Amino acid sequence: MLLTALEVLGLVAFAASGALAAVRSRLDVFGVVVVGLTTALGGGIIRDVLLGIHPPTTLRTWPYLAVCAATALVVFAFHPQVARLRRGVLLADAIGLGVFATAGTSTALAAGTPVYAACLIGMTTGIGGGAVRDLLLREIPLVLRKEIYAVAALAGAVLVGVGHALKLPPGPVTVVAATAVVAVRVLALWRRWNAPVARDDTAG
Amino acid sequence: MLLTALEVLGLVAFAASGALAAVRSRLDVFGVVVVGLTTALGGGIIRDVLLGIHPPTTLRTWPYLAVCAATALVVFAFHPQVARLRRGVLLADAIGLGVFATAGTSTALAAGTPVYAACLIGMTTGIGGGAVRDLLLREIPLVLRKEIYAVAALAGAVLVGVGHALKLPPGPVTVVAATAVVAVRVLALWRRWNAPVARDDTAG
Amino acid sequence: MLLTALEVLGLVAFAASGALAAVRSRLDVFGVVVVGLTTALGGGIIRDVLLGIHPPTTLRTWPYLAVCAATALVVFAFHPQVARLRRGVLLADAIGLGVFATAGTSTALAAGTPVYAACLIGMTTGIGGGAVRDLLLREIPLVLRKEIYAVAALAGAVLVGVGHALKLPPGPVTVVAATAVVAVRVLALWRRWNAPVARDDTAG
DSSP: OOHHHHHHHHHHHHHHHHHHHHHHHHHHHHHHHHHHHHHHHHHHHHHHHHHHHHOHHHOOOOHHHHHHHHHHHHHHTTTTHHHHTTTHHHHHHHHHHHHHHHHHHHHHTTTTTTTHHHHHHHHHHHHHHHHHHHHTTOOOOOOHHHHHHHHHHHHHHHHHHHHEEEEEEEHHHHHHHHHHHHHHHHHHHHTTOOOOOOTTOOOO | HHHHHHHHHHHHHHHHHHHHHHTTTTOBBHHHHHHHHHHHHHHHHHHHHTOOOOOOOOHHHHHHHHHHHHHHHHHHTHHHHHHHHHHHHHHHOOOOOOHHHHHHHHHHHTOOOOOHHHHHHOOOHHHHHHHHHHHHTTOHHHOOOOOOOHHHHHHHHHHHHHHHHHHHHHHHHHHHHHHHHHHHHHHHHHHHHOOOOOOGGGOO | EEEHHHHHHHHHHHHHHHHHHHHHTTBBBHHHHHHHHHHHHHHHHHHHHHHTTOOHHHHHHHHHHHHHHHHHHHHTHHHHHHHHHHHHHHHHHHHHHHHHHHHHHHHHHHHTTTHHHHHHHHHHHHHHHHHHHHTTOOOOHHHOOHHHHHHHHHHHHHHHHHHHHTOOOHHHHHHHHHHHHHHHHHHHHHTTTOOOOOOOOTOO
């Protein structure tokens, strides 16, 4: 129940981030909906393709599609207001990242995937949608620029994997791991943590 | 028989559109063939990956590959003439979109996919090849800019799904639905139908 | 044994090429690792998705990931020295292309794929990682600009397919085919072989 609520929150957050980026790229209303849907559903589709679940769960569950499309339309209609809520969008995006990375790991483990592979697939589930969004809109994917993004997702996936190895109950473990991802990501945004960039020895 | 003829026409149309876009990006002859093949075969490969058909049908059927490669080579050799046929290319592209969106839905239904998921997979089959083409050539995918593109594909897929639910014979239903897609798309191009773009409140 | 050594060499080469391209795009250390891993593991993941092997082999084999991540970190730390070794990187990339295209074909044949489809999947395995790397970094994929790249990979895949049809022992055939790919690619780079570009009839 708590997990379902979190998952819907994650879908809404990713749909909003995709729709907002599409509005900024001057796409029309259909383009905004397509990018919003792709961002929200993309990670889950990649996860199901890697796990061999056919057809992908997100394409079989119509409420997912309806929630994401409605979110994108709301963003399109009220985008100046949404843009002013930039902190809220980043927080929701962090929640989505945490929920999808940890729930993706749980889904992979439930499908009988070894722990090591499940963590990688969970991380991919979390960051996949945003990567597709940035490719569609011709931007270098945020995951490549904001280091804490991928590392936070991987940390959450590993926490779920450790909990699975210790035979802890999966529900509470997923909630704790997702919360940890959100906390790391929010701290990174707040403190502007940055990873080193390679020296440019040609510049001097 | 009619459906096979339409399908080959769709392959030729998509291969021509991909090859022409590659010529315009100044790619050499091999790049033109690669983009032509990717555009023509991409939608079917995505469809088979989502449905769990291994290996993808289009990679097992050599006449498909031969037809698409020959089309790309003809475009490369005669591209000034082809470019002058811009209306013909757009019409053929519309035919390809209609055939692949509706035939993709039929393929998904025949594989036992629920109607709702089959329509989404059919739409993806129709628009997938062109999206990959535009990503390879670093353009914002046309499907995001030309709203009637995705909506027309979805409408055709839904028509096939409705026909399936009403237990109508699939062959004629697919032909009617594909024709409807082509008609909508041609009308949209002819009348320059456009969807609204979000207001730019910062331009004030 | 020889094949395993070659495969590790291919992983190292692709990881280095991806990491170096990421350093040039001014990504931070985590982005460099992500692009290095994606380039090295991408082709194998695409191969396993097309063949229906779930979850992909490269996500289940942790030494692969460790070798690729270590390579990317070394490139990040010593990138001015690596950049000076440009010829070495191109040679290693050619070795990776040869190994993955031919080993990918062998993997597909071992999974029961028809020869024709196995050759196409092998070629895709060889060129897939580099294509994803260039898409992430927003460059027109090298495979579209450097014609000998895709043609060399296809030639190696066809050699393995011919050897399979003649019932020759797969190990030596793969080594010979991979060597042929490397030789063609090195000759193409050395002699600056180019394929024709379409005439630009608007330029005069």
